[in-house]
Amino acid sequence: MMRFLLLFSRQGKLRLQKWFTPISEREKKKIIRDMTNMVLARQPRSCNFLDWKDLKIIYKRYASLYFCLAIENQENELLALEIIHRYVELLDKYFGNVCELDIIFNFEKAYFILDEFIIGGEVQETSKQIVNRSIEASDMLQEDDSSEWYEVELFG
């Protein structure tokens, strides 16, 4: 099971945080501080895995953005790395050539995508098409609230 996912910039600015288990605010702040310190201090080309307390931290850098995922110890580290990658792919598909700014200004969208992909710390849907279809379908609501057709699109 995953415990949390953090996205932060090279400068250590937090861009996204998702906690899959209940954690107190104080503890969250401490974790965020620890994570940015630990991950940003890593040399390039070193291992993408870190130990932190009883958890494994899997991180990966995409351009200026660090994705940092905490998993329980018995989980598969390589798979976690692929979870991060799949999330980036999903973001990319949705935003079209995603960049850090997309995530800064549309962070709620990034959350929606994450919620369709991972739920309660487990991968919910691994098919890229299905995740995107459900996000897009929900987005259609913006234009036309009463329409029924998006449901056909989504669930058809």
Add this chain to the structure above:
Amino acid sequence: MSYVGEKTLTALPSLLSLDSQPGPAKLSSTSKLGNLIRGITELTSKHEEEKLIQRELESIKEQVSSPNTSMRQMKELMVRAIYCESLGYEASFVYIHAIKLAQQGTALEKRVGYLAVSLFLNESHELLLLLVNTVLKDLQSTNLIEVCMALTVVSQIFPKEMIPAILPLVEEKLNHPKEIIRRKAVLALYKFYLIAPNQVQHIHNKFRKALCDKDPGVMTASLHIYLQMIQENPEGYKDLTGSFVNILKQVVGGKLPIDFNYHSVPAPWLQIHLLRILSFLGKNDLRTSELIYEVLDESLRRAEMNRNITYAILYECVKCIYTIHPKSNLLEKAAKCIGNFVLSPDINLKYLGLKALTYVIQQDPKMALQHQMTIIECLDHPDLIIKRETLELLFRITNAQNVVVIVEKMLEFLQNSPDDYTTIDLVGKVAELAEKYAPDNEWFIETMNTVFSLGGDTMQPDIPNSFLKLLSEGFDSVEEDRKLRLFAVDSYVSLLQGETRKLPQCFLQVISWVLGEYSHLSEDHNRSTVLRLLEKLLDMKQTSSETKCWILMAMTKLCEGTAGVCVAQQVSETYISSMDTVLRQRAQELQHLSQDSELREEVLPRDSGLDPMEIDSSLSFLDEFVSGALAAGAAPYKPPHQRQEELAEAKVLSLEPYGLALPISMSSCSITDRHSPTPLSMSSGLSGDSTDVSHRAGLKLDGVQRVWGRDGYLAKKESVEEAAPVQGLTPVHSPSLQNEGDGSHSQTPTPTPTPEPDREKEQLASSLFFGVSSQSSVCLMGKPDSTFNRRRKAKVQAPGVTEQLSSSVAPVSNAVDNLLCNNLQDSNINSVSAASSKQTCELSPRVPAANGTCNTDCGLPESDRKRSNLSISRDNGLVDADSALSEDQGSRSDLCPSSYLPAELCGLYRSEIAPLCTAHSLELSACHVHQGDDMILIIFISNSSDSQVLQIRLDLKSEQLKVTCVSDSSVENIKSHTVAVYQYSLAVKRPGVDVEVDGTLSFLLPAGTPQTKHFSYKLPLTAFIRPLLISTEEYGTMWLGFSHEVKQNLTLVDDGCEPLTFTLNLLKNRLQLHLVEIIGLEGILACRLLQNQPCLMHCRVHAGALAVWLRSPVPELPDCLVYHCQRVLQEK
């Protein structure tokens, strides 16, 4: 791998080129959020940011509370609030509006509302209750998107207590025509299962339906639940093995829609999930494992080594292969796979390779030898993570021969260890290795010195405890003990003569205890030197008052002669007026005892460490005093809850919240302080200055506080105290360092097989991997449960090893000897011809060797074994004499086990006889019998064949239970059509909700082939619970002394008139508790775990539920009991 994101991001110019962004990601540069974000990125100081955000929050606050704000605007405001919160500024005023938005908005606004709720609120937040209604409404909505959103939020955060309200609706969704809804419903149920497993117990068959769903997404989702359930209880789902194997076959064969491919690998997440489930199912189960072999082979074959994701699958395959029953050709492939990982230039793969090696090495020590050069390289890797994992691996292969090198490496790493967590972990490991394998006294003491100085005060408190215990209990040889202690004293004296400021407090405490106890052994240092050193410590301002207590205690033991007394007087005068009561107490003791050497001899006898202390926990010696005080007109003692009760009754209206009433007022006077050198001494802190007689008269008659009343008792207390640092440790055989030492001296140099040019590495390798294979097989035979083996170390084998090596005769008569033989061979031939020796190696763990029983026996501390034997013979003298093997009587009757129940156990309460397993013609069944204060496990082995079965051996072990064989379980033959009966006495070592005994049956078939069979027997903890007959007063006193508390709300079972009485009686009858008293809306119950571990329960009716507090000296007990209470009440 395509790093699409990476490419785009690097192509991007500066951060703030906000204009003209194409695509769906319209940057809302003109929106308020856009302005805010831009504003913040332009700022330079934290202070400015704070100001800006405060302004922003003010404006949000104003707008959300305005009635004119539309839901659309509200949505926009909410996003801004989320942004502010994510920067770390609290915006709790919007929480309620988030819920409102989720409730009242249109679908899109609702989505933002739900998102805000899931980001803002914690599972325990009270506002979450307001969400329940909204969720209910949305679950019933005809709009599928709303249903989806509701299910999403439910599986993210939902209050546990409210699950029953929505459960039926979620369950209903399992049959929904749309797969996305079914999938989300399954995940929601998974979440419920995690937080409240009891609530979803009744829908297990629906999970099966989800598993068979035609949509692969729904099926995948259901695997989450299955993984969890199978992990908890693999036995219950063996029948599904075939289905899981089939699914995996189809996935691997590419039968799933192309949608599920990830970088052209078919559904990797699903594959890994299935592999993990299968490894739980196949563990220790040959028949199930046989079903799995083929698909594992297929998976290995299909996975091409080119992508990260295939490596992930391979890694999981390897783990599975090494977890299930071994099969040689798969093991070979897996080993090759691990080799590829370890040798890979990709650092991530290398890391995983090391991890896999660590996992595998206990089963197959040759793997370490194969990769020794890589391991050595990794040991010097610049990446600390790799280094750390390598040390983990070395830790697993440590033995008496290579311990020095490995510990040196670990300490080296510790010197620049990055964080506390790693330090604590590694320090614990070093201490464990040092205690297990120390080659000689000097090394041991020096290593422990480093452990104490590096570990500091963060390390596990049991490390100094067990170290002191080791010193005080000593080993077989008196002379050796003396040397060890002497060396410790010398080493500490020279330490104290140097720089002491940096030494951690717990090390100082260890030092002062050792010096106090043993410095008389040293001729070089007279007492006044030691006293002066201790005095210097006292004067240091870094020394904590707890440490000062230890030091004063040591001084009390040492002050002798005029010089000593003089120092003692001086010191005690300084501290006799200390603000710290414990310290003051110590100073008093020092003052009095230094003057009266006779009394001191009596109170602090030398070398008393070995004598067990008798502690009168009921404080019966005070009875006289209490009755005297009562006769003189003192008010009788009332336990705190009773006082509270009366206080509440006195007032008409109790305005105090209930939560404060009992547990908190108690904990404030809770006595146990584990870090104090004297657990009891804290009570003196409560009673204030015990010399103040007038004060004492005013005290309530609390027995605990009386401890400090009179001089006569003071003496008694002192002796208790001396043993204190040693108490609370599990008694274990103390290892003999002497033997160890001999073992290491007789080591032979190892020729390295690989002609590596680097001499240094070669040498390191030879020292690291010396005797690796033999050591690991030791581990295997004895099941490498570190907790069990701990500090018992190779001691059991060590003497044997020495003898064997010196005489170099290796008779291959039993497993121990086999082992030695291996040892001899392996130490000379480092590289072993893979195939043949691997075969023996993988087989050996499965054959429970002759030393199996020896291990179980060794695991039982001598004293305990004696005690349980004694208690048995006290209760029923027959048991011991009767070997309980009743194979002859009634051999011609049917093989119904119950008729073979030993006569003395007939008529006692016993469980149903449950079948355990069958192996060829043998059938095993078992039951447990309540015999007075003993729990007897009876195992029946019936032989239904026409031939005799030879050399039956039955080995039982359990992590949670102490298993003592009552009947004679040495090699037995069972004639045809007879039943053999084995009796074991069980005692709880570590309570759990259920406790389990694992067993191995080995026997010889008529054809002469040896066979083994594993089985396990589970019994609920309740079988060990007995009523504890105590009075309310006793209850009150006991309550105070127990430190482990659990609080829980239980359902109140209502029979119409007296719900409390009815519920408590129900609990009493079902769980065998003693109902002490019911007072108004409160009730107290007491019970004990067999072998006298009490647990107290205090219940109170509160808001229609039963609030329950449980306390016990045993940490796990309250938790387990509460679980059983819950079950009883739910069944009702």
